Amino acid sequence: MDYISVIQFAEKYGISERTVRNYCALGKIEGAFLMGRTWNIPIDAVLPKRNARKISPLLQRLIEEKETQLKGGIYHRTQIDLTYNSNHIEGSCLTKEQTRYIFETNTLGITTENTQIDDILETINHFRCIDYVIENATFSITEMHIKKLYFLLKNNTSDSQKSWFAVGEYKRLANEVGGEETTQPKQVHKKIKELLTEYNNIKTVNFKDILNFHVKFERIHPFQDGNGRIGRLLMFWQCLQSGIVPFIISEELRLYYYRGLKNWGKVDEYLIDTCLSAQDEYKEALNYFQIKYSRIVLMQLC
Secondary structure: OOEEOHHHHHHHHOOOHHHHHHHHHOOOOOOOEEEOOEEEEEOOOOOOOOOOEEEOHHHHHHHHHHHHOOOOOHHHHHHHHHHHHHHHHOOOOOOHHHHHHHHHHOOOOOOOOOOOHHHHHHHHHHHHHHHHHHHHOOOOOOHHHHHHHHHHHHOOOHHHHOOOOOOOOOOOOOOEEOOEEOOOHHHHHHHHHHHHHHHHOOOOOOHHHHHHHHHHHHHHOOOOOOHHHHHHHHHHHHHHHHOOOOOOOOHHHHHHHHHHHHHOOOOOHHHHHHHHHHHHHHHHHHHHOOOOOOOOEEEOOO
16 A cells, blocks of 8 residues: 655645644544654545534535536536636637537537547546536645646646646746746746745635735746636635635636736736626526525535
8 A cells, every 4th residue: 555644645635734643643544654753644545524614505505416416507507607718718619508518418519620629628627627626625725736626627638748748747848928927937836835825824715815816826827738727716716615706707708807917916906896797697696596605504524
């Protein structure tokens, strides 16, 4: 059996090393054993069961509908709307109906000679990314989570066949976004770690905190490609985690969204207003499905 360290286990689940050591000492992590002064933890070990944790009615519904594969609910709509819009912003040529067909039937449906295989693969992969977000939304975001999302998004695409592309890892080559320089590859780990530490130390996360994280993440631009989609997935995660109504940047809001990113720190209202408009649209969906978003509930989670 393979084993991992306390540090690796802590990073995997977004908890402190001290908490992991306490779990080991109390026998709460099955199979963990002490060798000298070092705890060895089975690589497939999971977090011990916790007491009831607070989650929003939306996250509770998403978890339930994901597990039952319910069609026509908020999970269904979120998968299609978030995947279509986020991919379309980045240049995917698949229509919303093609995206819906892939999600509902796991088949391609009608395509054209211009349909890109990568568009199809990244659509399927994005569905898996959303599932990953829902499954882990109660955990603090770590570097491992961010890299995992990137791996899921780009797995089996043509980019994954390029040795220099580093799917699942930070970029190896410098890149730009919108003509602006981004963080150099050698500095990405440091900058992302600082960003996560800053964000995870906020006691009560608000809407602006999430947008500020997003802008800094995009300006770091940690991956060779796919940074926008990963960043928007992280915002959805952060909203679910904080009990804030999520939002989906649509094609109609794309230019306003880009303007907001560029002017953050000068005119923050550009991005705030754009994302609030997107949030209003998601609230309409919550109202339709009769999901409350003004309170939190208790649910047993592992």
